[in-house]
Amino acid sequence: MQNILTIAGSDTLGGGGIQADLKTFEALGTFGVSAITCIATLLPDGQLKIHDLPEDTILDQLDAILNYVPLTHVKIGLVHQTKTLKAICGRLRQHPELNIITDPVLIFKEGAVPAQQAYLETLKKELLPLTSVTTPNLLEAQQLSGLSTITTRAEMVEAATIIQSFGPKHVIIKGGQRFPGKQAVDLLKSGPTTHYLEAPRLETTTIDGAGCTLSAAITAELANGKSLESAVARAKKLVYAGLKAGVHLRHGLGNVWQGAAQHAF
Numbered sequence: 001m002q003n004i005l006t007i008a009g010s011d012t013l014g015g016g017g018i019q020a021d022l023k024t025f026e027a028l029g030t031f032g033v034s035a036i037t038c039i040a041t042l043l044p045d046g047q048l049k050i051h052d053l054p055e056d057t058i059l060d061q062l063d064a065i066l067n068y069v070p071l072t073h074v075k076i077g078l079v080h081q082t083k084t085l086k087a088i089c090g091r092l093r094q095h096p097e098l099n100i101i102t103d104p105v106l107i108f109k110e111g112a113v114p115a116q117q118a119y120l121e122t123l124k125k126e127l128l129p130l131t132s133v134t135t136p137n138l139l140e141a142q143q144l145s146g147l148s149t150i151t152t153r154a155e156m157v158e159a160a161t162i163i164q165s166f167g168p169k170h171v172i173i174k175g176g177q178r179f180p181g182k183q184a185v186d187l188l189k190s191g192p193t194t195h196y197l198e199a200p201r202l203e204t205t206t207i208d209g210a211g212c213t214l215s216a217a218i219t220a221e222l223a224n225g226k227s228l229e230s231a232v233a234r235a236k237k238l239v240y241a242g243l244k245a246g247v248h249l250r251h252g253l254g255n256v257w258q259g260a261a262q263h264a265f
Contacts, residue, residue, distance in 0.1 A: 002030045002223040003069050006216065007062070007088060008077030009038040009050070009105075015208030015247075015255030021075060024216035024238070027261035030223055033069050035061035037079045042253075055084045062091050074098050075219040076127065077212060078105040082119045089126040099222065102131040102168070103215035106140045120144070129167035133228065135215040136163070137174040151180055153187070153196065160189035170228055172218070174211055177201065188232050195229060197236050206246020206254030213256050214239050238264045 004025050011017035018034045025032035037058055039051045065071070074092070079085040092100065104123050120143060128134060128144075138150050144166070145159035150173070160171040175185040184202070188195040217238045221231035241260035248254045 002073070002220075003071050004030050004032050004219055004223055005035065005065055005069070005071050005074045006032060006077065006219075007035045007037060007058075007074065007079070008103075008212070009040050009080065010036050011209070011212075012039065012041040013208065013249065013253070013255065016212040017077060017209075020209040020212040020256070020258060021077065021216040023258035024213050024261075025220050027238075027258050028217060028220035028224065030220045033065050035065060037084060038081075040078070050080055052081050052084070055081070055087055058084055059087055059091065062088065066091070066095060072097070072099060073101065073219050073223040075101045075103065075216055076131075077103045077215070080119075082116065082122050085119065085122050086126060089122075089130060092130055100131045100133075101215060101219045101222070102127055102134045103211060104128075104134060104136050104140050104144060105211075106136075106143055124166045128163070131168045133170040133172065133218065133222075134163065134168045135172045135174060135211070135218065137176055137211055138178045141173045153185070156185075156187040157189065157194055160187060160194075164189065172214075172232060174214060176210065177207070186232070186236060188229065190228060195232075197233060199236065199240050202240070202243050204243055204246060204254070205252055206243055206248060206256060208254060209256040209258075210239050210243065213242060213258055217261075234265065240264070 006021035009017045022032040041049050141159040145162040163171045171189045173187045183198045186197045214235050217235035218231045238261050241264035242256035245257050245260040246254050
């Protein structure tokens with residue numbers, strides 16, 4: 001069994017973040033360990049509040065895991081603080097044997113918490129050069145690439161090409177519900193090669209954690225020895241099943257159910 005590290009925030013409602021990652025890892029037959037960077041809480045008034053953990057607390061978690069747990073793959077999600085992101089990159093540079101999959105969390109379904117320019121630049125200049133695979137959604141791809149809009153397949157390819165220039169060989173842009181049309185379209189750009197993965201668009205409110213689950217599933221499948229194209233295709237099937245069988249919360253909210261992996265394949 002493969003061990004996988006996730007470095008990410010904790011989602012109090014359990015849809016995304018560390019919770020989604022660990023549930024996805026287990027559903028796909030891997031063992032997950034975690035370094036928590038922050039706690040994201042959706043308050044009753046609809047405000048998304050993020051409580052950041054101290055940098056030394058995060059680094060202590062990383063040092064313990066890297067010392068005790070044999071690893072080949074690491075998934076990175078929300079870090080939130082620029083200084084902390086730089087410190088994490090410093091630790092990861094000491095372990096070039098690790099395959100890093102980055103979900104550059106900059107946009108939240110639950111509320112507007114815009115990324116600072118310094119954080120965005122640190123992602124591009126320090127984390128993405130260490131990354132083999134990155135999985136931005138459309139709005140995150142816009143921020144990383146500098147494009148004003150991404151509404152066509154050609155613009156998805158252009159954005160992915162720009163993001164590749166920062167270091168990752170493989171870029172997966174998640175079209176999701178934001179991409180126009182009746183199909184949910186994701187782009188996989190691997191080196192110069194492009195692949196599109198499509199599925200019928202689902203009208204559901206159980207969408208929280210979809211992006212985290214997709215990137216976690218890709219990480220687990222890669223750790224299990226799947227090719228990238230196969231890992232992405234299987235991850236998309238898992239997310240689709242998780243959306244269909246999602247967990248409904250109050251006030252119109254809902255989470256992807258990672259346990260749907262048993263029905264996805």
